[in-house]
Every structure is written in C-alpha cells, then in structure tokens.
Amino acid sequence: MSIKDRVRMRRETLLSDNWYVLRKYEFDYLRRDGSWQPQVREAYDRGNGATILLYQPERRTVVLVRQFRLPVWLNGHDDLLIEAPAGLLDDADPAERIRAEVAEETGFRVDTVRKVFEAYMSPGSVTEKLHFFVAEYDPGARAGHGGGVEEEGEDIELLELPFEQAVAMMASGEINDAKTIMLLQYAQLHLFR
Structure with a gap:
C-alpha cells in the first residue's frame, strides 16, 4: 500500500507566505491497526x-x-x-x-x-x-x-x-x-x- 492511500487530506490552510510558505494541514491517517486517526500538522516549505x-x-x-x-x-x-x-x-x-x-x-x-x-x-x-x-x-x-x-x-x-x-x-x-x-x-x- 502506498502512503498516498493512507492519507485523506481534509483541509489545507495558508498561514504565511512571507519569507517562505507555512501551511496548516488537517487530514486523516490510516494507522497500522486499520483505524483512521484525524491529525493536524503545520509544514514549512522553503524549497530544497x-x-x-x-x-x-x-x-x-x-x-x-x-x-x-x-x-x-x-x-x-x-x-x-x-x-x-x-x-x-x-x-x-x-x-x-x-x-x-x-x-x-x-x-x-x-x-x-x-x-x-x-x-x-x-x-x-x-x-x-x-x-x-x-x-x-x-x-x-x-x-x-x-x-x-x-x-x-x-x-x-x-x-x-x-x-x-x-x-x-x-x-x-x-x-x-x-x-x-x-x-x-x-x-x-x-x-x-
């Protein structure tokens, strides 16, 4: 199973686009036990x-x-x-x-x-x-x-x-x-x- 099959994105919110891009992600993650767990994370994208x-x-x-x-x-x-x-x-x-x-x-x-x-x-x-x-x-x-x-x-x-x-x-x-x-x-x- 691919990771993309284990993530269901619910919402993406732009928090900042000043220096680089900061977004908040609300998603469900399929755990190893088969249950879906809601999660909220922020990710800072500054490029590679x-x-x-x-x-x-x-x-x-x-x-x-x-x-x-x-x-x-x-x-x-x-x-x-x-x-x-x-x-x-x-x-x-x-x-x-x-x-x-x-x-x-x-x-x-x-x-x-x-x-x-x-x-x-x-x-x-x-x-x-x-x-x-x-x-x-x-x-x-x-x-x-x-x-x-x-x-x-x-x-x-x-x-x-x-x-x-x-x-x-x-x-x-x-x-x-x-x-x-x-x-x-x-x-x-x-x-x-």
Whole structure:
C-alpha cells in the first residue's frame, strides 16, 4: 500500500507566505491497526537545498563559513554559526546551484563536485531535502572574495581550517550545525582516514 492511500487530506490552510510558505494541514491517517486517526500538522516549505564540504587532501584542510542565523540566536546560541556553505536550489540543478553558492559564499570556484547523499533535516515540520556534496578546492583558485550576497542580507566569513581542528570543534560543540556535522563525519569516514 502506498502512503498516498493512507492519507485523506481534509483541509489545507495558508498561514504565511512571507519569507517562505507555512501551511496548516488537517487530514486523516490510516494507522497500522486499520483505524483512521484525524491529525493536524503545520509544514514549512522553503524549497530544497544543497550543501558542500570543500576539502584539500594534501594540506588536510576544509573550508567552512561563519554567519549570523536568527533562529539559532533566538534559541539561545549567542554566537555566529559555523557551517558548510549551502543554499536553496530555486529550481536549479543541485550540482549547478552548489557551485554557484560556493563562489558566492567563499570566493572559490570548483568545477567538479561529487554528490554523497541526500537527507531531510527536520522532517517533522520542514519539507526541505538537502543534497550533500564534497569537492576538492585549490587554495590558489579564489575567483572572488566571497562573503555572500549583500542584497540577501548575507555577511559571511570564510574559515579555512585544519581538518583535525574542525573535528575537535565539532566534538566540543563549537560546530553544532547538523549538515556540517554530517559532512565532517563523512569526511572522517571517506576523505581523511
């Protein structure tokens, strides 16, 4: 049985279409015991995205960024967030979009990116699926200064770190962004053994 056979949508209400789209859904869900249970949920739709870990195997370095994130600050994190470069797809091909994001955020130009997996980051409330990539970077191949797109409110600082330092920052909690942790753990298993 398909999941679409287990969901009967009763009502969909638009709650907000400001930054992205927030909707309230009232539906019945067919439980495993055969009974239909009424449920109400809200889902935030911001589109799908992509993220990448830039790494340099000979120098054993990675490129991360640091920037202000309002939701994180509202939840008590009184610092800038350290994370892997990322951005929304805006209906573009994930590999094409992440190459553009890397240039915008870090100034590095990477031609070859390798997709390593996809993941839903907050499936209880957000529809977004992230496409995860890795790519080697050339420290001498910065095509721009990075920093993000000022018109979009971005003020991004570039961090080029020894891989072992990034792992230690993850272990200490200084790096606490889920997508970045996932990429650093991938790197521990597959890139920097």
